[in-house]
Amino acid sequence: MNRLYSITELTREFGISTRTLRFYEDEGLLHPERRGRTRLYRTADRHLIQQILRGRRIGFTIAEIREIINVYKEPPGESGQLKLLMKRIDEKRDDLRQKRRDIEETLTELDNIEEACLTRLAEIGVST
Amino acid sequence: MNRLYSITELTREFGISTRTLRFYEDEGLLHPERRGRTRLYRTADRHLIQQILRGRRIGFTIAEIREIINVYKEPPGESGQLKLLMKRIDEKRDDLRQKRRDIEETLTELDNIEEACLTRLAEIGVST
DNA sequence: GTAAAAATTGACTTTAACGTAAAGGTCAAT
DNA sequence: ATTGACCTTTACGTTAAAGTCAATTTTTAC
DSSP: OOOOBOHHHHHHHHTOOHHHHHHHHHTTSOOOEEETTEEEBOHHHHHHHHHHHHHHHTTOOHHHHHHHHHHHHSOOOSHHHHHHHHHHHHHHHHHHHHHHHHHHHHHHHHHHHHHHHHHHHHHHTOOO | OOOOBOHHHHHHHHTOOHHHHHHHHHTTSOOOEEETTEEEBOHHHHHHHHHHHHHHHTTOOHHHHHHHHHHHHSOOOSHHHHHHHHHHHHHHHHHHHHHHHHHHHHHHHHHHHHHHHHHHHHHHTOOO
């Protein structure tokens, strides 16, 4: 399954625009091949896009996403750099854990609101 | 404990700027009292700010936060409105669940990267 | 081989969520 | 009465992440 994807094929699959994919390319997140001037995306690119979108959904900036990608591509070799990276990772992790707590709380809150809605509907006498 | 808070007191507590609090007020999220021209925040306002910041952390827009606040203030009385609201809530919930999955995955990923860092450090021969 | 559909680049625009700067009012302490 | 710490409003600036538009190619379909 090492087929090639066109840009619109991917925009449809992921619900994003061509502008977005080119923007990510300009930002150095993607490097699709070219046949002439036309972009051709491989499976690896597809995976990268999934990661990028996942990062985007949880509020990472392009710069942060690029940083993670780059770490995968070439992890730092020097011990100072490695330690710094680990510190940054720890911070990010705390961030994400806080976010997860926020989400739990908000989910509970939404449950409560919905409950109240149902009660209200019952009062009004509407069958759900 | 129904004391009053000044604007800077709250900015310090929450690590935000006065600009931000005034902005939230302009956006109709907060309505602190006034003594003369000076804003005075009550405990209820403090709680609201916490909710606002929580919403912000998980990526809600001001409009979405305002919407939630307003639902609390005056839940819709008409059945059509209620049903619409419930639909919106369901969507938001799906959103948040997706986000939670994204966070879990990313946390795992960060663990892996950190692991790799530790391995690398050991190779280099640095004692952590 | 030609027309329509799809892709390209480049430049300009937009939106949200504040930041920042100007220009000053208030009040307590020195 | 001056300093310093806070407070105010108004208004323009900034940044990230695309959206939009126009003017070309390029590809695909017939």
